[in-house]
Amino acid sequence: MELTLEHVSKKYKENDVVKDVNVSLKPGVHALLGANGSGKTTLMRLICGLLKGEGSIHFDDIDASLEYENFASHIGYMPQNFGYYPHYTLKEFLDYMAIVKNLNKDYSEKRILSLVKELGLENQLNKKMKTLSGGMLRRVGIIQALLSEPEILILDEPTAGLDPKERIVFRNLIASLSQSTIILLSTHIVSDIESIADDILIMKEGEIIMHGIYEDLIKVIKGKVWEVLVPKQDASSLMKRYRVVKNHNQNNGVYMRIVSDLKPHDEAIAVIPDLDDLYLYYFVEEVAYD
Numbered sequence: 001m002e003l004t005l006e007h008v009s010k011k012y013k014e015n016d017v018v019k020d021v022n023v024s025l026k027p028g029v030h031a032l033l034g035a036n037g038s039g040k041t042t043l044m045r046l047i048c049g050l051l052k053g054e055g056s057i058h059f060d061d062i063d064a065s066l067e068y069e070n071f072a073s074h075i076g077y078m079p080q081n082f083g084y085y086p087h088y089t090l091k092e093f094l095d096y097m098a099i100v101k102n103l104n105k106d107y108s109e110k111r112i113l114s115l116v117k118e119l120g121l122e123n124q125l126n127k128k129m130k131t132l133s134g135g136m137l138r139r140v141g142i143i144q145a146l147l148s149e150p151e152i153l154i155l156d157e158p159t160a161g162l163d164p165k166e167r168i169v170f171r172n173l174i175a176s177l178s179q180s181t182i183i184l185l186s187t188h189i190v191s192d193i194e195s196i197a198d199d200i201l202i203m204k205e206g207e208i209i210m211h212g213i214y215e216d217l218i219k220v221i222k223g224k225v226w227e228v229l230v231p232k233q234d235a236s237s238l239m240k241r242y243r244v245v246k247n248h249n250q251n252n253g254v255y256m257r258i259v260s261d262l263k264p265h266d267e268a269i270a271v272i273p274d275l276d277d278l279y280l281y282y283f284v285e286e287v288a289y290d
Ligand SMILES: Nc1ncnc2c1ncn2[C@@H]1O[C@H](COP(=O)(O)OP(=O)(O)OP(=O)(O)O)[C@@H](O)[C@H]1O
Pocket: 012, 017, 034, 035, 036, 037, 038, 039, 040, 041, 042, 043
């Protein structure tokens, strides 16, 4: 089972929002990491066929441009914000989504009940959509994407606005699906990725600049992440000159974690990088020495 994108691109006027994306995704959790505006939502909408662009998209031998309905029947999509009728109850909304997805009534009744239980919304079924909290609406978004048991699940910022308990429920659900589903989820929450992603696609200015497993991506910045304890008076000049991942005031100075090609301070020692460091390395410009 494979989702393949070849030369996928999208322009808005002269603006290249998605640039020549070539990736092949098998079952598992693929995290799409990028700054605001890097093109993640556009790429996801292209995959779902909600936008037209250049290039080709296949699910196994189904060509999305030739057999769109067949292709789309394999996809569940959770957008960042989905439209709903505020006066519908949750049950009415999910029934409506099941009809839109052309699901059999007996099947959808059972599926809705099992999903609302799994996501802790069974007591909300008779509540109006407009009364649900932001975190509950995110969970409703996940449920509607899962209604048809899709083989491809496209989730745009699924954990935004979830509280820590909801995040754990979500991570467990994703983990349980990942053996049999191709899951592409976008986020800029680095800790989510560390706990659930099998591999990571880093998107910058419309391009997938890196794609690989965590351990391999991290190798790129080996020897470029530093920790140092500096006197308080030195901290602000380091803050101005370097990409600082963390800084904590301590009794004897300021502890800093810095991402830099060059050793930022005589006392700095190189440490093992993590994804926060990688993110900063690619998405925050280092200020040049003057
Ligand atoms: N309909 C549109 N017309 C013109 N430009 C657009 C349109 N939709 C998106 N863009 C531009 O395309 C770029 C990528 O937007 P996109 O929403 O795909 O980014 P993103 O990585 O999903 O960002 P975020 O994390 O903020 O959701 C942005 O510069 C955005 O302004």
